[in-house]
Amino acid sequence: MTAPDLQPYISVIERLQPLINTSEFNEVFTILTADIPKPKQFLLKMELKRLGQPCSYYIDLRGKVDGEVRPYEHAGKTHYMDDTAIKAFERGIKRYNRYTLGLYEEVMNTDNNYRVRHKQQTEQRMQAVIAGDPLVTTTDPETTETEPEKTGPSLIQFASYCSRGEERMNFTIDIEIEVEDGEQFQASTVDLSVSGSKLKIPNSRRLAAGQKIAILFKGLEQEFALGFSHGIPYQVIDTEVVERSQYVRVKRLPLEDEHGFSDFLKQFIHGNKRRYKVNLDNTLDAVVVKGYEQFYLPRISSLPVFLAVREGLPVPVCAMTTENNRQHVQYFQDERQQSVLMQLLTGKRLKSCLQKAPSERSTILYCFTHAAKGKLYFYSATCDELLQLPDLQNIFFGFAAQKPSWRVFHLVVQRTHPNDSHILLSLPDTADQDIAKLNQPPSQLVQGLIKDFRYIVSLTDITAQESTALYQQITFDESKLAQLKIFGHAKLDELPPLESVALQYVNLRAEARFLYKTKVLLKINQQTFLEAHTRDFSSKGLQIETGEQIAYQKGDKIQLALPDMQKISSKYGLTELEYEVMAVSKSQLIMNLKVVEQTGPHQGRLFFEQLIKNNRAKLTLAEETQKYAGLSQALRNMYVKALNSFPFYMHRHGIRYDLNVIGRGAEPNNLHRLLGVLGDKQQKVNLQPLLKNNATNLHFANQLKGMKRQDAPKTYEVFIRYRQGQKKMEQSFVTEFDFDLKTAQARQFFVQDALANDLLFCFKIFLSRTGRPDTEHIAKELGYVSVYAIHKAKVLEEELWSVVGVGDVIDISDEILLRYGVSAEQMLAQQAKRREFVSSVEAAG
Incomplete structure (x- = not known):
């Protein structure tokens, strides 16, 4: 400026x-x-x-x-x-x-x-105050703060969309309804399809579900000779009373001349749907739900593992991977690159979780590895197992936490079924020639792979630096270390393979990458160069691999040369090319680089642009190819129907950030229940215990401003103390984040104080920056809405484009209690209190 x-x-x-x-x-x-x-x-x-x-x-x-x-x-x-x-x-x-x-x-x-508007309006207000007219106000909706508690958050029910078998037209016409005793009364239609309708009848009349009626279409008879003087038979599906009217959904019953009337309705709806508008309610709902699902799923930090039951044993077959959870697959591999999850996710552990109430089908899984004679041995124990073996608890924690391989996972078990793999679009086949094709079930190959799937185990790494340090402080008798053998997993000659299936979603890269290997010389100083090679390239970046570990970090500037490429092109100078390091692998052997453009165009960019242009047909795209076409979508559908997590979404509206949309899976989790305690019919969930008078909202917003889409999630721990029996929000909840309680001692005091008389819930939050919405996933349905209501389609797109962050909330209450040394008696008492709380909430609901 x-x-x-x-x-x-x-x-x-x-x-x-x-x-x-x-x-x-x-x-x-x-x-x-x-x-x-x-x-x-x-x-x-x-x-x-x-x-x-x-x-x-x-x-x-x-x-x-x-x-x-x-x-x-x-x-x-x-x-x-x-x-x-x-x-x-x-x-x-x-x-x-x-x-x-x-x-x-x-x-x-x-x-x-x-x-600019905000600045102008601020200046106007200042001038108004100076001029002595402080009552001048503005109406900019982007700068007006809305009190969250007045409207409440929107609740997105995952996998709640349903398919409609045929198009339904908003159509109001006078009808007469004849009931079984021959009595007739006037009514009208609200919408109409080939096989059903929604009716509006006077409040003085009542129809019941299952009741059979006949409908005389008086309005249509005036224009068309239908020839049904005795009416068309229908059956009542359900009823709803709104103010002074009753709305009734009915389905059409078979007729002797069924074909003729069906053809008439099809032609009538097809010819008039643009005039009277198609009913878009279920499609609008589907676009919203699918849009939010597709923001959340690629950012999950949990690793969903799909287990089949074969010969009575649970067998891990597939893991659905994302950018945030791929490293978990690698962690559970031994020195032969074989997955050991078969040994860790035993039938006994799954049964222990499944015997609990639906809200408690989880546990904490502690793991570490021990290397001996070139082999990698895995050790693991669950929270429940350690509570049953109190004498070994301190030995396990004290020894295991010293190991670099120490990990703490939240483990939740969910039931699933192969039928859940197929979700139809919300559109009828008649809406578009491609719908029937898109609504096809998974291929026979995929159905064969998933036919025995019965469980999904979600593993979330909740290891924290502070918790590890506290576990390391536990003293133990080293002479009893041999007793930890019961937690070890023996080496097996053969382990069933685990198929890693990448979640399919929109490619957020700015440009395509191509696989290509060529020599690279990294400039260390004027005389020294480190040899490497490219793995893939685009016009604006490279991924290179070195033969030895490098000390570069994200943000470093480096210079490199492409000697072999220089031999085939004298037009561009391919020495001393400047790049910025965007990411370095954990092995410190692979780097992602981005061109650095100074005053003139980058010679490397110009060269690769020309190379891509001239050789596009010969180059191989660096994309993950699906081993089994359709398997990723099948697993996605099964997972979204089973999950019980707590996603939330951050929207940006101008200069304001809002957390006012949350998600819910098949089952609510404890945070849903907790935030619903003081809700009402209009506002079923109250976010104030989590947002702390908007302070949390602002903290998340500031965090997101400094994040990029590819950054790893930022994690927080939140401690919520719930005092039962109170009527006011301030008296019922005390909420503290880890950035509020800055020391381990302060957190431990909060935990111990809460346990004395109240309920304590602890959660770990994973906050991620999002990219653009995956409109390809909802393209058909969004396009359908655009045809009949372009303004509604634009509103939906604007809502999705405004999402800038997504959060995932995992319940870590039991791990917190073990971390701070709570006794087994206190822990069991607290678990019992939580069960009573869940039961009371469900009974009240």
Whole structure:
């Protein structure tokens, strides 16, 4: 932005900007600034040169402007701008003949920018106060804070969408209803389909589910000769009373001349659906639910493991992987790269979890490994097992926590069934020629793979640096270490393979990557180079692998050369190419690099752009190919129908961040129940115990501002003390986050104090930055809505585009109690209290 002291000369700057890179600039500058002091002339010239320099910034106005943002390509870059910004951009390109820093600032400061509006309205309010008129107010919805407790959060019920067998048209027409005793009365339709209808009848009349009726379509008879003087038979499905009317859903019963009337209704609906509008209720619901599911699933930190029952034994067959959980698959592999989950997820452990109430089908799994004679041995114990062996608890914790391989997992068991793998679209087959194809069940191959699947075990790594340190402080008798053998898992000659299946979702990379191996020389100093090779490349980045460990970190700048590539091209200089390190693997052998563009174009980028353009057909895309087509979607459907986690979503509206949408799976978890204690019919969940008067919301917002989509989740621990029997929120809940209780001693005191008389719930939160919504997943349904209600489609898209963060909440109450040395008696008493609480909530619900 132009400095305030140069604002009086803004008109001069605007006149000179188009001439900055022309031969006329100096002459015109001298004429226009003749009356301006020399020091100001110097500052003006520097400002003009700044504004006129080439710009490489991406423009992304999503969530920042009052307009529909869409992708816009220019000079190989994809910007995201609305119509106002695009017009300003194209106008600027014509004026300056290139993309400059001044043009970037101009586009970022259009009149419909929320930040600009906020600044203008702030100035207006200040001027109003100075002028003695403090009652002047603004109506900018983006800067008006809405009290969360007035509206309450939206609750998204995962997998709640249903398929409609046929299109239903909103259609109101007069009808007569005849009941079984021959009595008739007037009513009207609300909507109409081939096989059913929704009716509006007077409140003085009552129909019951299962009752048979006949409908005379008087309104239609006036225009069409239907020939059904005795009416069309229907049966009542359900009823609902709203204010002074009763709404009744009915299905049509078979007729002797069934075919003729069905054909009439099909033709009538098809010919009039644009006139009377198709009923979109279930499709709108499906778009919202699927959109939020697809934000959440790629960011889960839990590893879902799918178990089949074969010869009476549970066998882990597949694991659904994401960017956040892939490392867990590797952790559970031995020196032969074989998965040991078969040994850890025993039938006894699964049975122990499944015998608990649905809300408690989980435990804490502690693991570590021991290397001996070139072999890797796994040891594990659950929270329940250690409570039954109190003499070994301290020995296990004290010894195991010293090991670098020490891990703590939250383990939850969920039932599943192969039938859950197939979820139909919410659209009927008649809506689009592709719907029937998309609604096909999984292939015979996939059905054969999943036919024995009965359980999903979700493993979430909840290891924390503080908890590890506390476990390490536990003293134990080293002479009794041999007793830990009962927690060891013997080596087996053969273990069943575990198939890692990547969750399929939209590719959020800016450009395609291609597999290619070529020599790379990393410049260490003027004389020393480290040899490496590329794994894949794009025009703007490389992934390289070295033969020895490197000490680079994210953000480092490096220089490299491509000697073999230089031999095939003299057009570009491929030595001393500057790249920035974006990520380094745990093995410190693989780096992801991004080009660093200074004043001129990056020679490496230009070379790879040309290489891709000339050899696109010969290059191999670096994408994960599915070993079994359709398996990923089948596992996704099974998981989303079974999960019982607590997802939440952060939306950005202008300068404001809101946490006002939460998700729920097949079963509510304890946080759902806890936040529903003081809810009501309109507001079933009250987030105030979690948000702490919006302080948590602001903390999460500040965290998200500094995160990128590919960053690992930021974790928090939250301690909620619930005092039963209170009527007010402030008296019922005491909530503290780990950033509130800054020391282990403070947290331990809070835990011990809460256990004395109250209920204690502890949760671990995984907060991730999201990318753009996966509209490909909902393309058919969103497109269908757009045909009949473009305004509704736009509202849905804007809602999804405004999501900037997703959180996942895991219950770690039992691990917290063990971490802070709570006795077995206190722990069992607290578990009993929690069960009573859950029972009371479910009874009240």
